[in-house]
């Protein structure tokens with residue numbers, strides 16, 4: 451790959467992202483540049499279009515090439531019960547409060563292939579109120595959403611997931627919730643009945659209303675401060691008063707504009723509760 | 731004038747960090763970003779421990795945190811650590827690189843883009859080849875490359891891979907690294923010429 455001077459490269463990347471925004475409406479201009487650049491390198495290697503202007507030209511004309519670009523822009527790495535202690539904390543600190551509601555809504559924003567949403571469904575089931583809950587699992591990667599909707603995953607990760615599940619306070623065995631054939635597992639349909647997978651772009655789409663709990667884990671790290679603030683304020687508008695926000699283990703509300711609207715529920719595991727009404 | 735130091739360690743790295751970081755003076759002016767390969771479940775104990783025995787502050791790097799001079803930052807377990815053009819950190823959970831997350835190459839690659847010739851890269855003990863691509867890129871950008879002498883490294887594979895990958899400015903015993911950094915970090919003493927001596 452030809453080495454460009456850093457400043458030139460930044461300018462070229464900026465033009466590329468602007469062009470894409472114009473043509474397709476996807477806005478990546480406020481993504482963290484360093485990791486975005488690594489993903490762009492993969493697109494460049496894949497397409498053999500190493501010059502950014504040439505790549506933009508192709509993207510402009512070729513929608514299939516844009517699909518490929520989008521796929522590369524979405525990091526689908528995820529796990530069931532990732533950071534088990536977080537789920538334990540949700541079980542112990544949030545669930546008892548949520549149980550006092552007749553019906554609750556949970557939003558997994560940036561759900562990737564849906565493992566997180568199934569984890570939550572299992573947790574709610576074991577706490578005995580899955581029937582009173584609706585889980586919205588959204589992402590801007592349509593292919594990931596299809597995987598989630600199918601509920602079919604590779605069996606090779608189930609060992610890790612089963613260990614996570616138990617560490618998260620699981621009351622049975624993870625394998626009680628799926629059936630296997632060959633190297634695939636399919637999660638039971640009763641879980642999926644409570645999950646709605648749908649397309650939502652956090653950058654450009656609006657409020658997703660009246661949530662009791664929003665889980666947005668390992669998504670904000672891909673955004674710069676400006677976009678983080680934008681998305682967080684979208685969350686404040688989408689949460690019910692007293693609703694909960696659960697971020698990734700290395701994400702926090704420190705130094706964000708919405709910080710004062712929340713009180714920490716579990717500082718270590720980045721769980722917050724919205725205490726203030728909007729725009730106060 | 732150097733602006734930052736990046737450091738990569740794998741197997742055997744704890745002992746090396748315990749030698750280098752506490753030997754840096756409290757006045758050390760540059761930020762140091764460190765990737766030590768570590769189990770995904772570990773919880774930041776290493777940074778806390780190193781902080782207790784060092785003159786400079788040591789902490790786990792946080793997402794979008796500004797790099798401060800005279801502070802050592804460790805990549806959190808399970809996250810890649812990257813440096814942005816505006817001198818802040820970003821974290822990511824992208825795929826593993828060289829089977830590692832955090833990966834040394836990922837840190838070095840992003841740091842080389844930002845600091846170019848004003849960067850010092852150091853590859854130390856370890857059992858895989860992570861870091862050698864990154865160190866090569868640092869050299870290509872005009873930065874300074876330091877490698878632990880494989881003969882004295884607890885696990886020589888990683889420093890040897892770095893040696894094979896690019897031209898190295900200093901091949902050193904661990905005990906020599908902090909004194910050299912202290913010297914290179916000193917501002918306004920023509921220390922940038924040091925490279926030509928090596």
Ligand SMILES: C[S@@+](CC[C@H](N)C(=O)[O-])C[C@H]1O[C@@H](n2cnc3c(N)ncnc32)[C@H](O)[C@@H]1O
Nearest residue numbers: 524528529560562589590591651652653667668
């Ligand atoms: C690293 S995954 C995190 C998955 C999961 N939440 C977890 O922590 O395991 C990041 C996800 O964010 C999604 N994402 C990135 N930008 C987005 C956007 N603008 N709108 C919606 N989802 C986005 C990606 O498609 C990807 O699925």
